[in-house]
Amino acid sequence: MKKLASTLPNMILSLGIITIASGALLGWVYSITKEPIALQAAAQQQAAIAEVAPAFDNNPEADKWETEINGVPFTVYPAYDDGKLVGAAVKGSSMNGFAGEITVMCGFEADGTVKDYRVLQQAETPGLGTKMEPWFRDPAGARSVIGKNPASTSFFVTKDSGGEIDGITAATISSRAFLETMRNAYEAYRNYEKNKSN
Incomplete structure (x- = not known):
């Protein structure tokens, strides 16, 4: 001792x-x-x-505009060509993924049609939720969001009432979180347009 x-x-x-x-x-x-x-x-x-944004001649980073949609921050990077708004890249996230936060850079044409997207951050299940990067641009069935506009297409999974986008097989929660981010990014872009026109 x-x-x-x-x-x-x-x-x-x-x-x-x-x-x-x-x-x-x-x-x-x-x-x-x-x-x-x-x-x-x-x-x-x-x-x-x-x-993800249409071709631009401005500096979207310098022209960025921040807002909140349902308490979540979104950043709009407007794309201008010869002084005319031609669309935007919108960075946003959802905390409702299967493994928590997913962050997406969503690209929109001037009218709000989805041009492209990039998944910047996610920790979803390998082989399931991680498929969101290629899945939602795959033209098979009703998977792709490319060329669709949230104003005229219901950006909810087809498993949900009124949804028009096919979710990832066996990864519905991840799909819902991705589509939630796309819907909110669209709303952020529309809010930017309204703010600029006032």
């Missing part, structure tokens, strides 16, 4: 030194990786905007 009592302070000291050293090392790694990670994320976002 005396031996344990005499070694206890040394053990506490050793653990304290290890904890401090580990914390310092983690802080150092974070400081050197923070900027490259932020630059990579910014580059990926700019690429996603360019991929």
